[in-house]
Amino acid sequence: MLHTHRPRVLIIGAGFGGLNAARVLAGREVDVLIVDRQNYHLFSPLLYQVATAGLEPGEIASPVRGIFHDAGNIRFLLGEVQAIDTAARRVTIRSKHGARQEAYDYLIVAAGSQTHTFGLDQVRVHGYGLKTLADGVVLRNHVLKNFERAAWTDDPLQREALTTIVVVGGGPTGLETAGAFQELLDHVLRKEYAGSLGDTPGRVILVERRDHLLPTYPPRLQRAARRQLESLGVEVVLGESVVEVTEDCVRLSGGRAIPTRTLIWAAGVKASPLAEMLGVPLDVSGRVPVTAALQVIGLRDVYVVGDMAYLEDDRGQPYPMVIPVAKQQGELAARNILRRVAGEPQRAFRYHDRGLMATIGRSRAVAWIYYRLQLTGFVAWIAWLGLHLITLMGFRNRLNVFVNWVWNYLTYDRSVRIILEHSARDAEPLDPWAEPREHIPARKTA
Amino acid sequence: MLHTHRPRVLIIGAGFGGLNAARVLAGREVDVLIVDRQNYHLFSPLLYQVATAGLEPGEIASPVRGIFHDAGNIRFLLGEVQAIDTAARRVTIRSKHGARQEAYDYLIVAAGSQTHTFGLDQVRVHGYGLKTLADGVVLRNHVLKNFERAAWTDDPLQREALTTIVVVGGGPTGLETAGAFQELLDHVLRKEYAGSLGDTPGRVILVERRDHLLPTYPPRLQRAARRQLESLGVEVVLGESVVEVTEDCVRLSGGRAIPTRTLIWAAGVKASPLAEMLGVPLDVSGRVPVTAALQVIGLRDVYVVGDMAYLEDDRGQPYPMVIPVAKQQGELAARNILRRVAGEPQRAFRYHDRGLMATIGRSRAVAWIYYRLQLTGFVAWIAWLGLHLITLMGFRNRLNVFVNWVWNYLTYDRSVRIILEHSARDAEPLDPWAEPREHIPARKTA
Numbered sequence: 001m002l003h004t005h006r007p008r009v010l011i012i013g014a015g016f017g018g019l020n021a022a023r024v025l026a027g028r029e030v031d032v033l034i035v036d037r038q039n040y041h042l043f044s045p046l047l048y049q050v051a052t053a054g055l056e057p058g059e060i061a062s063p064v065r066g067i068f069h070d071a072g073n074i075r076f077l078l079g080e081v082q083a084i085d086t087a088a089r090r091v092t093i094r095s096k097h098g099a100r101q102e103a104y105d106y107l108i109v110a111a112g113s114q115t116h117t118f119g120l121d122q123v124r125v126h127g128y129g130l131k132t133l134a135d136g137v138v139l140r141n142h143v144l145k146n147f148e149r150a151a152w153t154d155d156p157l158q159r160e161a162l163t164t165i166v167v168v169g170g171g172p173t174g175l176e177t178a179g180a181f182q183e184l185l186d187h188v189l190r191k192e193y194a195g196s197l198g199d200t201p202g203r204v205i206l207v208e209r210r211d212h213l214l215p216t217y218p219p220r221l222q223r224a225a226r227r228q229l230e231s232l233g234v235e236v237v238l239g240e241s242v243v244e245v246t247e248d249c250v251r252l253s254g255g256r257a258i259p260t261r262t263l264i265w266a267a268g269v270k271a272s273p274l275a276e277m278l279g280v281p282l283d284v285s286g287r288v289p290v291t292a293a294l295q296v297i298g299l300r301d302v303y304v305v306g307d308m309a310y311l312e313d314d315r316g317q318p319y320p321m322v323i324p325v326a327k328q329q330g331e332l333a334a335r336n337i338l339r340r341v342a343g344e345p346q347r348a349f350r351y352h353d354r355g356l357m358a359t360i361g362r363s364r365a366v367a368w369i370y371y372r373l374q375l376t377g378f379v380a381w382i383a384w385l386g387l388h389l390i391t392l393m394g395f396r397n398r399l400n401v402f403v404n405w406v407w408n409y410l411t412y413d414r415s416v417r418i419i420l421e422h423s424a425r426d427a428e429p430l431d432p433w434a435e436p437r438e439h440i441p442a443r444k445t446a
Numbered sequence: 447m448l449h450t451h452r453p454r455v456l457i458i459g460a461g462f463g464g465l466n467a468a469r470v471l472a473g474r475e476v477d478v479l480i481v482d483r484q485n486y487h488l489f490s491p492l493l494y495q496v497a498t499a500g501l502e503p504g505e506i507a508s509p510v511r512g513i514f515h516d517a518g519n520i521r522f523l524l525g526e527v528q529a530i531d532t533a534a535r536r537v538t539i540r541s542k543h544g545a546r547q548e549a550y551d552y553l554i555v556a557a558g559s560q561t562h563t564f565g566l567d568q569v570r571v572h573g574y575g576l577k578t579l580a581d582g583v584v585l586r587n588h589v590l591k592n593f594e595r596a597a598w599t600d601d602p603l604q605r606e607a608l609t610t611i612v613v614v615g616g617g618p619t620g621l622e623t624a625g626a627f628q629e630l631l632d633h634v635l636r637k638e639y640a641g642s643l644g645d646t647p648g649r650v651i652l653v654e655r656r657d658h659l660l661p662t663y664p665p666r667l668q669r670a671a672r673r674q675l676e677s678l679g680v681e682v683v684l685g686e687s688v689v690e691v692t693e694d695c696v697r698l699s700g701g702r703a704i705p706t707r708t709l710i711w712a713a714g715v716k717a718s719p720l721a722e723m724l725g726v727p728l729d730v731s732g733r734v735p736v737t738a739a740l741q742v743i744g745l746r747d748v749y750v751v752g753d754m755a756y757l758e759d760d761r762g763q764p765y766p767m768v769i770p771v772a773k774q775q776g777e778l779a780a781r782n783i784l785r786r787v788a789g790e791p792q793r794a795f796r797y798h799d800r801g802l803m804a805t806i807g808r809s810r811a812v813a814w815i816y817y818r819l820q821l822t823g824f825v826a827w828i829a830w831l832g833l834h835l836i837t838l839m840g841f842r843n844r845l846n847v848f849v850n851w852v853w854n855y856l857t858y859d860r861s862v863r864i865i866l867e868h869s870a871r872d873a874e875p876l877d878p879w880a881e882p883r884e885h886i887p888a889r890k891t892a
Contacts, residue, residue, distance in 0.1 A: 038864075038865065039590065039594060039864060039865045040864040040865070056502035056503070056504045057864065058866075059502070061864045061866070063638075063863050065638035065639070066634075066863070069637055069638045072641065074641075075641050075642060076597075076642070077597065077598075077642075078591075078594040078597075078865075079598075095595070095598055096595075097595065097598055098598075100598070133864070133866055134866065137866070148485060149541070149542075149543065151522075151523065151524075152543055152544075188512075191515055192509075192511035192512060192515045193511070195520075195521050196522070403849055416504040417485075417509050417512070418484075418485060418504055418507040419485045419486070419524075420503050420504075420507070420580065
């Protein structure tokens with residue numbers, strides 16, 4: 001392609017795919033614009049630690065402008081993509097104050113995925129997702145408020161519903177969330193509420209519709225994961241799915257009704273609906289089929305990476321919606337764009353897969369290193385810990401997260417368990433442009 | 447007083463007054479109930495660091511239940527006091543789920559103070575206070591969003607309004623807030639927005655209606671404070687007050703109009719309106735006159751401490767609304783209650799005053815130790831730093847805050863500058879019981 005100007009690369013999304021694409025392009029002979037609805041990159045693997053009061057929101061989020069403050073060729077725009085015109089090579093971006101259009105020569109679509117409730121509206125209304133940083137804080141507030149609310153009632157059924165946490169989904173997110181909540185219960189909440197709640201236990205139930213946890217893991221690790229979860233105190237229910245959800249009850253396919261006000265939905269994700277703006281056929285999860293070079297079929301200037309991309313490996317299996325795939329695809333898309341600018345041929349995606357890892361709690365994890373070495377327990381947990389510390393964004397965050405983890409490990413402390421609602425004069429749901437209406441209360445703030 | 451049961455002490459408020467009262471009563475032969483609208487104690491002297499993205503909210507907040515988890519005689523209730531019946535010795539506490547009454551033998555009222563706009567409704571609507579943890583997060587979000595918004599406009603006047611911060615009030619809070627925002631501008635924002643905003647400077651203006659800063663300090667320190675603020679880059683306007691506030695402009699008494707969307711009101715506080723529930727005459731700041739033993743006049747079972755209490759010293763000067771007074775009064779009220787239970791006489795309040803201290807920025811501060819030694823600059827700053835680290839609640843917090851501070855000092859980093867709005871499905875302003883309505887977005891979350 002011949003350019004009369006420096007090639008313009010527009011990246012939608014500052015998740016692992018978009019961020020790693022931008023890193024490849026930093027300092028190169030292209031002008032990059034990153035657009036995201038949030039001003040930060042989220043280190044999503046530790047989101048469950050925000051929900052369980054182990055880490056602060058800011059410890060797993062890194063401002064995009066900060067990451068690229070030394071790269072003169074990278075701009076950032078906080079906003080929401082409203083339309084993609086692939087013919088005119090233009091993206092319409094919306095903010096509270098209007099819309100603007102940004103032209104591109106190459107587009108990298110990396111808007112990720114969102115919680116998928118498979119059409120279960122009851123889950124959408126009464127359940128809690130765990131995909132965004134706001135999700136993590138909202139869930140933390142909700143659980144802590146429920147325990148406070150339990151101190152207000154003497155009704156044993158109400159108390160049970162307020163202190164029971166049901167996690168749906170036996171994948172890594174479900175496991176680590178269930179394990180972390182069980183530890184929060186055992187080591188912090190049960191002690192602090194002893195005077196208020198008496199012997200109301202509080203409990204965590206993990207529900208998985210398959211008859212085993214961690215579907216892509218070998219049976220030995222699946223069993224080890226279950227054993228470790230149960231040794232923590234989590235009740236594991238296999239082979240049952242959720243058929244009904246109300247404000248204070250979850251009913252399973254086997255007929256059992258669990259009184260609970262906290263249903264955490266970790267049972268599925270689907271690609272961002274932004275995929276529909278490309279006007280091409282999508283797969284069942286809403287993903288965009290791409291060529292081996294990660295281009296949209298028929299739209300060679302548009303690359304899609306990460307959870308939004310549908311691509312099969314040599315054995316005909318689609319690449320999973322996991323972070324290492326997103327990172328490596330983001331990098332490849334950026335390199336392929338640089339290759340086109342230089343007149344060189346595109347390269348095909350090859351996944352460098354280091355294996356699988358899931359954590360269950362303090363000293364508990366399972367790991368399948370390079371699909372050869374199977375680790376369980378403390379050794380697997382140390383491997384998981386090291387990997388995440390190394391990959392966490394930003395040195396200060398890494399240091400703080402480390403301090404917090406060592407502290408939590410030694411003491412089971414959960415210092416972050418504050419119920420912090422932002423006055424909520426922040427108006428619209430998930431709108432980064434929402435503005436508070438009145439800032440200083442006319443009423444008392446006691 | 448003769449008791450047929452263990453004496454019940456009800457403490458309203460978990461600020462410095464209430465917390466220190468409870469500490470004295472922990473493990474003693476009384477039953478204590480602490481009521482607060484938040485589940486945490488706030489280390490308010492560092493709130494400006496949350497607003498300026500230097501610290502996380504959780505680093506300056508400590509859950510009340512966690513502080514007293516070893517004290518079997520202390521209960522906590524999250525709720526809002528609705529009425530105080532001093533005749534029947536009963537307090538009505540409200541939650542989302544109804545109201546309940548709690549009986550007391552002794553009441554300690556320590557609900558603190560709130561931002562006072564002196565009837566200026568424009569300030570209430572367009573200004574930002576800095577008293578609650580939510581205030582700090584809302585202000586941080588607001589300033590960061592304004593810079594993002596400035597990247598959307600080419601109108602120079604709009605840009606100026608979006609990147610200008612006006613702080614009203616020349617007391618310690620105004621000084622440290624202005625200084626910290628100037629440092630955030632100079633060392634982080636200006637660099638990160640260079641590509642988006644060009645040479646739009648961003649600036650901080652401090653307005654004080656008196657003709658000097660820090661009214662209770664000696665003239666030498668007042669001048670040093672001004673000099674240090676100006677050396678940082680803050681514009682200091684003395685002898686002028688705010689006469690008009692709109693969404694994007696502040697007009698001063700001298701006629702000058704400052705385009706700004708960020709007015710921070712640090713010009714006054716008044717006692718919590720909870721004082722009115724006691725049915726006694728209040729002073730002009732809404733404070734409750736108390737005896738030297740801190741009892742409400744005519745209500746000997748009701749003690750009022752901290753910002754809500756009006757008491758004069760030997761020279762006829764009212765004790766200031768500052769933390770050391772609140773702490774010492776909280777302790778004395780608790781000890782006086784224990785003395786009454788033991789049949790011993792009450793003691794009068796004697797303030798152990800270590801002097802005054804205000805910080806202005808990195809390496810900049812003023813201190814008046816025991817009203818003898820006047821320190822300025824780096825030495826005063828080290829004194830301020832040490833004092834706050836020592837008094838911060840909870841060891842983990844102290845360690846983290848220290849890591850953050852050392853890191854900030856060495857790098858001018860501000861890693862916490864994420865715009866995090868809780869989806870705001872949290873409904874009512876400042877209501878600890880507000881519940882989100884729908885948790886998993888039906889729309890995209892890109």
